[in-house]
Amino acid sequence: QVEQAEGFAALESLRAELYELDGSTESQKSGKKQQKPRSDTGKRGPLWIDADGNMVYVGRSGKENDHLTFSLAGAEDTWLHARGIPGSHVIVKWQRPQDDDPQATIEAAAALAGWYSQARESGSIEVDVAKRKHVRKIRGAGPGMVTYRNERTILIKPRDESTL
Numbered sequence: 001q002v003e004q005a006e007g008f009a010a011l012e013s014l015r016a017e018l019y020e021l022d023g024s025t026e027s028q029k030s031g032k033k034q035q036k037p038r039s040d041t042g043k044r045g046p047l048w049i050d051a052d053g054n055m056v057y058v059g060r061s062g063k064e065n066d067h068l069t070f071s072l073a074g075a076e077d078t079w080l081h082a083r084g085i086p087g088s089h090v091i092v093k094w095q096r097p098q099d100d101d102p103q104a105t106i107e108a109a110a111a112l113a114g115w116y117s118q119a120r121e122s123g124s125i126e127v128d129v130a131k132r133k134h135v136r137k138i139r140g141a142g143p144g145m146v147t148y149r150n151e152r153t154i155l156i157k158p159r160d161e162s163t164l
Helices: 008-022 026-030 062-072 103-115
Strands: 055-058 078-082 090-093 125-131 135-137 146-148 152-156
Touching: 008 062, 055 062, 055 103, 062 090, 062 135, 078 103, 090 103, 103 125, 103 152
Parallel strands: none
Antiparallel strands: 055 090, 078 090, 078 125, 125 152, 135 146
């Protein structure tokens, strides 16, 4: 996530999250008092919008993943994540949820999930796709840590938003 951070504020947010998970504070580590970094969690809009107006969001930190998955997404929205690889949660917020979500939008969101994972340089990767209602937080784990069921896995080539 550090390699993919967009600017200093995003790096500061990741640093604050690390110290929060570590159970210590910046002042305990360095011996001096510092300002708490501001967090932009949840303030980003959709990364990509398809032709039907369906919005695709990408989390860039554990807190953002948590916010997108459990605050922004509805039960019938789609959740995507690179299989077995650390990376971003991707949410497709559907204008009109249906049983047969558009495959082109799912594939584009899966390509983004691959791009915003540690496997972005791979030729192709597996991405798990599930309805948000099948994603659960792991009790006692850090932000963005989840378990899920009723997923399907698709093989996709990672791509960034400029190529979609």
